[in-house]
Ligand code: BES
Ligand code: MN
């Protein structure tokens with residue numbers, strides 16, 4: 254699907270579907286009045302019949318026939334202009350593309366609302382991102398004849414209604430914005446694919462191959478360590494989680510270096526449990542069903558590297574993922590085992606289902622010792638407790654550096670990914686005290702997202718660090734806004750946003 258911008262006025266833009274975003278009551282919008290006049294009052298009649306007030310999520314669609322150059326016209330509520338958040342354009346543009354698909358439209362014009370005039374370049378980028386994400390399909394496993402084709406092949410982002418041409422950025426700048434949106438949406442789609450491909454196919458080795466392909470395409474350095482090399486490095490926690498699986502674990506490390514001297518070195522660590530059965534602390538079927546997605550953190554950091562390179566960010570960026578399966582077998586790690594991490598920490602395993610923190614602990618130690626980054630971010634579908642606390646749409650942010658956490662949260666708001674900070678209350682650390690080792694790997698039921706964070710903090714030591722628990726938003730039970738059903742690619746957009754100037 255092609256996306257571009259257009260400066261054409263809405264009354265003579267030619268399209269199968271024209272989507273117009275309006276703030277507040279459509280009857281008070283100048284552009285709606287103008288379009289309504291061309292339609293001899295049919296548009297506002299429909300708006301009135303539907304009781305549409307211009308709230309977000311509301312829409313009215315009419316067939317315009319020959320009255321306009323656009324065959325169908327759809328008015329979409331954008332909420333009051335004063336509350337407008339540009340990131341909402343991602344959802345709106347994705348919906349516009351889907352609406353076009355339902356009408357069998359080939360060409361869709363998406364007209365930005367007035368609020369977009371604040372920063373038209375940024376709005377264009379977000380709309381382009383959303384349009385591409387609305388076109389995302391995962392039908393690799395569907396029979397040819399059952400693949401639903403998307404009719405929409407051309408999306409134009411119309412800027413004229415938002416800002417008069419005198420104030421508009423140059424066509425060149427807008428084209429750049431569309432390209433950036435495409436780079437980000439491509440990375441998000443890549444992460445979704447990694448998550449959606451079942452664990453039977455998306456093995457540690459397969460993800461390593463995919464990571465190498467991203468590196469080749471974008472000029473990154475790729476390093477993949479097998480079990481023997483990880484053993485030499487002393488990654489006992491990672492390898493013990495991997496022991497029950499017949500598939501060899503892979504430790505993936507990608508490096509992006511900017512052309513000029515980097516301002517900072519940033520490590521992005523992702524949880525890469527390709528399948529989490531729970532191990533001997535076995536999950537029930539209902540809880541295990543979605544556990545191919547337990548590598549969403551790894552998928553996000555690896556896929557995000559494509560966007561990092563395309564956006565030419567000014568930092569040196571490392572993506573690191575310790576990838577393996579958490580399985581049951583005669584070789585598997587057991588309850589009560591005491592295992593040893595790369596930094597020497599000994600851990601009593603009180604729950605084999607608290608495996609992510611073990612693999613992440615070693616990945617963080619590797620980052621700290623081998624990369625020596627200025628900042629460490631980790632992304633993990635780490636705890637069910639996080640979903641109990643914040644619900645399925647919001648990620649938890651835990652950090653040992655409040656200023657860094659605030660900068661990260663700011664990026665998440667700009668990117669339109671919902672995140673909320675939780676306290677790393679050290680009092681809860683009592684839950685992780687072991688009678689025989691340095692730590693236990695699991696606490697009790699209360700404060701589960703926090704004790705998991707405290708566990709990781711032990712490996713981070715004094716490095717400035719932000720932990721992002723994406724157990725909720727990593728997957729979605731249904732298509733909604735820019736999200737598709739299944740993997741959402743959550744975190745990729747915020748990573749890209751954070752690492753830009
Ligand atoms: N991968 C799960 C967490 C998870 C659960 C992610 C549901 C997404 C949806 C993680 O490895 C896990 O099993 N955590 C345990 C920790 C507990 C044993 C301390 C949990 O949350 O129950
Ligand atoms: Mn688990």
Ligand code: ZN
Nearest residue numbers: 526529547609
């Ligand atoms: Zn897990």
